[in-house]
Amino acid sequence: MTLRFLRNKLVEVEPCSDGTLDVFWRLTDDLLKVDARLKIQPPELEITEAEVRMDRFPPSVCQSAPELFEDIEGVTIGPGLRKIVHGLFSGPGGCSILADAVLESANAVILHFTRPAIQAGESVTDDEEKLANTRAMLSANPRLIRSCVAFQDDSPIMQGIEL
Amino acid sequence: MKIDLHLHTSDRSPCSDISISELIAEAKRIGLDGFCMTEHQFIWPLEETEELARNEGIRIFRGNEITSAQGDVLVYGLEKDIKGVVPIKALQKEVVAAGAFSVLAHPFRGFKMFGIGELQMSVEQACKKKALQFVNAVEIANGKVRDKENEMAMKVAEALGLPGTAGSDAHNVDEVGLFVTIFERDIKNDADLVAELHAGRFSTGNAR
Numbered sequence: 396m397t398l399r400f401l402r403n404k405l406v407e408v409e410p411c412s413d414g415t416l417d418v419f420w421r422l423t424d425d426l427l428k429v430d431a432r433l434k435i436q437p438p439e440l441e442i443t444e445a446e447v448r449m450d451r452f453p454p455s456v457c458q459s460a461p462e463l464f465e466d467i468e469g470v471t472i473g474p475g476l477r478k479i480v481h482g483l484f485s486g487p488g489g490c491s492i493l494a495d496a497v498l499e500s501a502n503a504v505i506l507h508f509t510r511p512a513i514q515a516g517e518s519v520t521d522d523e524e525k526l527a528n529t530r531a532m533l534s535a536n537p538r539l540i541r542s543c544v545a546f547q548d549d550s551p552i553m554q555g556i557e558l
Numbered sequence: 559m560k561i562d563l564h565l566h567t568s569d570r571s572p573c574s575d576i577s578i579s580e581l582i583a584e585a586k587r588i589g590l591d592g593f594c595m596t597e598h599q600f601i602w603p604l605e606e607t608e609e610l611a612r613n614e615g616i617r618i619f620r621g622n623e624i625t626s627a628q629g630d631v632l633v634y635g636l637e638k639d640i641k642g643v644v645p646i647k648a649l650q651k652e653v654v655a656a657g658a659f660s661v662l663a664h665p666f667r668g669f670k671m672f673g674i675g676e677l678q679m680s681v682e683q684a685c686k687k688k689a690l691q692f693v694n695a696v697e698i699a700n701g702k703v704r705d706k707e708n709e710m711a712m713k714v715a716e717a718l719g720l721p722g723t724a725g726s727d728a729h730n731v732d733e734v735g736l737f738v739t740i741f742e743r744d745i746k747n748d749a750d751l752v753a754e755l756h757a758g759r760f761s762t763g764n765a766r
Contacts, residue, residue, distance in 0.1 A: 439683075439687075466627060466647070468628075468688050469628035469629075469688030470628055482642055
């Protein structure tokens with residue numbers, strides 16, 4: 396017998412006219428269809444609204460997903476997010492799909508801020524200019540500082556950035 | 559009455575360097591009328607604090623600093639043991655049911671990364687912080703954060719009409735009393751403390 400299983404995931408970040416960001420996270424497979432939306436309020440990157448809808452055959456532990464998902468409202472995208480998300484949605488009786496939705500959406504938000512600078516940097520050939528562009532991007536988005544190895548205090552990128 | 563409403567001791571919080579005996583001695587030395595121990599996810603047994611207070615001649619109250627998903631919350635008058643990551647909305651439900659009092663601790667602490675100044679957050683934006691909907695008050699003076707972060711908490715509390723408390727958040731003995739809450743009436747026990755917090759008969763100051 397051949398088993399066939401197909402899964403697609405999509406994350407979109409859409410800037411709104413009021414300065415907030417809407418993040419749409421969609422998962423579609425043969426058993427499940429999940430649509431999640433998070434509203435993010437810069438500059439603190441707080442999740443101010445969270446909605447989810449699950450169709451097809453959601454696991455029984457996810458029956459109360461829409462109410463459970465609201466628990467992420469007020470949480471900030473930043474250090475400690477993984478622990479908070481797993482604390483709220485994982486473990487016995489938890490709905491881990493919601494954890495995936497939040498963490499992958501948060502990742503997309505970070506990429507939303509970093510990608511333009513990285514793309515701009517790719518067209519620059521001079522190393523010093525490239526570094527200066529990255530530092531300017533970090534200064535404008537201080538939430539990113541210490542968010543990964545490249546942006547730690549002892550990284551060459553961080554030299555000369557006063558925060 | 560000058561009471562430091564936010565303190566940690568090494569007896570119950572591994573992050574603190576202050577033993578309970580050091581805390582009592584320092585509180586007396588700087589002229590505090592009392593202090594409230596707010597360990598992380600732990601509430602001191604009443605019989606222990608009563609005995610200490612009796613022997614040492616200083617008022618000792620009990621609170622709890624609970625880690626919610628939306629930030630740390632100081633809770634006074636809630637005996638329930640709360641473990642793990644709790645959503646602030648669920649925590650406030652427990653607080654209301656128990657007639658307790660909750661304070662959003664250091665609401666604009668920069669996650670130990672950078673200060674509120676660098677975030678360039680406006681008061682209007684800060685007022686939208688979801689956690690503020692699920693507490694009775696805001697900690698407007700905390701000894702462990704930058705001045706700008708306390709200023710922002712103060713402005714937000716004022717804008718939203720929320721009461722503001724103060725506490726040192728001391729983890730070292732020389733931090734005790736950096737900020738205190740000054741109560742208008744005499745407070746003898748935990749129940750009095752909760753009642754006076756609800757009544758809003760207090761202001762903030764310092765003891766150093």
